[in-house]
Amino acid sequence: MDERWQRPRGTQDILPDDAARVEYLRRLVSSVAQLYGYGRIETPVFEQTAVFVDGVGDGTDIVQHERYSFVDAGGVALTLRPEGTAAVARAYVENGLSAWPKPVRLYYWAPMFRRERPQKGRYRQHQQYGFELYGSPEPSADAEVLLVARRLLAGVGLVPQVLVNSLGCEVCRPGYRAALVAYFEKHGPDLCEDCQRRAAANPLRVLDCKQDRTIAQGAPDIADFWCVACRAHQDAVMALVADQGLSVVREPSLVRGLDYYYRTVFEVHDSSLGAQSTVLGGGRYDGLTARVGGAPVPAVGFAGGVERLLMAAGRRIPGEGVPRAYVAQVGPGREAWRVAELLRDAAIPTEVDLMARSLKAQMKEASRRAAVVVLAGGQEWEAGRVAVRGLRDGRESEVPLGGLADVVRTWLDEGQEGE
RNA sequence: GUGGAUGUAGCUCAGUUGGUUAGAGCGCCAGGUUGUGGCCCUGGAGGCCGGGGGUUCAAGUCCCCUCAUUCACCCCA
Known part of the structure; x- marks a missing residue:
């Protein structure tokens, strides 16, 4: 590198x-x-x-x-x-x-x-x-x-x-500081190297020393001042x-x-x-x-x-875990895009294939990245419907385009509660 | 700024006393009926072994330097 x-x-x-x-x-x-x-x-x-x-x-x-x-x-x-x-x-x-x-x-x-x-x-x-x-x-x-x-x-x-x-x-504070300095002067040689330096620059810091607590513990307490x-x-x-x-x-x-x-x-x-x-x-x-x-x-x-x-x-705290919908394209065509935009219109986070993948590969991708997959295209499409499948529970249904967003939303919400 | 540990595939790690083409698991890609995921099987891509120098017939393995990460000191969020 x-x-x-x-x-x-x-x-x-x-x-x-x-x-x-x-x-x-x-x-x-x-x-x-x-x-x-x-x-x-x-x-x-x-x-x-x-x-x-x-x-x-x-x-x-x-x-x-x-x-x-x-x-x-x-x-x-x-x-x-x-x-x-x-x-x-x-x-x-x-x-x-x-x-x-x-x-x-x-x-x-x-x-x-x-x-x-x-x-x-x-x-x-x-x-x-x-x-x-x-x-x-x-x-x-x-x-x-x-x-x-x-x-x-x-x-x-x-x-x-x-x-x-x-x-x-x-x-x-000045009175306390003076008392502290006097105390450290008395114990000067016993302080660690860092503390000898600190005692002069900022005596309060010596209290915080992790080397040797015994001197700090015996130091005057500010509460008394x-x-x-x-x-x-x-x-x-x-x-x-x-x-x-x-x-x-x-x-x-x-x-x-x-x-x-x-x-x-x-x-x-x-x-x-x-x-x-x-x-x-x-x-x-x-x-x-x-x-x-x-x-x-x-x-x-x-x-x-x-x-x-x-x-x-x-x-x-939760990481990236938005349950999404994935729209798979069945057969040639661009139905998936149309459906995906439809779902996004309904504020449902949705992804589609951009890798020219086979249907099988799209399903695999969907199971990785989404909770619900919609299959757009083919015979159902001709009949004005799309297939929806829950990827966690495996349930499946065929719904008309008009009712799709509601179904997807409910399934996503239900999946959320189960986690 | 000081001290210790560690750097091998995207990730987690193996790599025997230095010895041929550097491995695994996971992940990724493709295939296993040109309309369906998870499991399984097969195949594939992917490594200046952090970088530089040195020792050696031979270095991922040993030495030095350097960069980075990490833990601690220091300090602080």
């Missing part, structure tokens, strides 16, 4: 069967969005680089190492969108949505690009759906977004175990979702790698995904709008990976 014609690393071709599942998820997302009043927003696939560098934070991996950036012919620095939240924040500011009645509920479904090393559940181009709720600083906003996530996952048969934490605010407001906020969110029967567990080591998070953060994991076990993640990001040229606005939201949701849901 000539390497020139291979798809770029970490990208994927989605063939009809999987594409049908993706389509199913897309519908699920949009129906849940509608249920809670979230309107779809679409933003460009690329943005000026500053949107992500300033919005997401230039200390994060996705802007530091994983950017697909280029300079266009006009000398403008552009970057393929690595995540949705910063882009939506930019659009919120640019289009003056701050003037809309609050809260403003938005959702998106779009391709994202990150130049990472691919593995299970991690691609250089992947799709994400996300929900963004702007304008409300209330715990109820955090809670609503969690309920949206639950309903979405329930739609594919998953009962989520949600992990939550609060990263505090500008009042209490929350200010009164942050504690009250966190407690209220927990209480609200618990009230709706959603089980959430506080995970002190949950931090998340994007700079814009503030107070609430949460994740949902699924064991079927291997190491990239995050199905969806999000949190509160009050003030993100200020990083992209607007006034600070409170906001919460989350994003999930389509490919990961697909993996977690597995066979629970």
Whole structure:
């Protein structure tokens, strides 16, 4: 295989069967969005680089190492969108949505690009759906977004175990950070290599270390540093979702790698995904709008990976499986075409032979691709009728052309119920 | 970016200590009464054995490089 014609690393071709599942998820997302009043927003696939560098934070991996950036012919620095939240924040500011009645509920479904090393559940181009709720600083906003996530996952048969934490605010986070840094300095030599680096760059991340949990476990807990407001906020969110029967567990080591998070953060994991076990993640990001040229606005939201949701849901979502009708041509002539168009007029998915196959071969093809076959042509045709046969149950009938669509439709519907 | 595993037909895989024309199952195509599927039978198409280099009389089998896939680290959806 000539390497020139291979798809770029970490990208994927989605063939009809999987594409049908993706389509199913897309519908699920949009129906849940509608249920809670979230309107779809679409933003460009690329943005000026500053949107992500300033919005997401230039200390994060996705802007530091994983950017697909280029300079266009006009000398403008552009970057393929690595995540949705910063882009939506930019659009919120640019289009003056701050003037809309609050809260403003938005959702998106779009391709994202990150130049990472691919593995299970991690691609250089992947799709994400996300929900963004702007304008409300209330715990109820955090809670609503969690309920949206639950309903979405329930739609594919998953009962989520949600992990939550609060990263505090500008009042209490500095104190915690200082305590953490002091703690890690004391244990400096015992930290793994990565963590020595992280301790300086972003100490909260060390909590997340998988090498050696013992040091992280002994670290100070942010819960002991929350200010009164942050504690009250966190407690209220927990209480609200618990009230709706959603089980959430506080995970002190949950931090998340994007700079814009503030107070609430949460994740949902699924064991079927291997190491990239995050199905969806999000949190509160009050003030993100200020990083992209607007006034600070409170906001919460989350994003999930389509490919990961697909993996977690597995066979629970249907692939390509539309039961179809197939019209076989008996003898020479083009009666099959006429009948096929007739069925399509009645909105019945129908196929006909394009391979100049024998009747026998057409039957074989029909049994593979369809649930009902219609035989057009020959003697019955002379009498104004066509033969219909159910390929699953073998039943057969001869009907006049005029009544064909109704018969085919009923047979297809009945076949559906049996599965 | 780091480490491990794997690349043979469309798919899943066999290919013995290097040794003639590289195999199977499934799938695909055709035929088994020029008007009827599924089962069965027969035949057929389809492989630069990922790519490049090397060792050898001889490489799908051994060595090096490279590309890709995959698992993990890192990070995250």
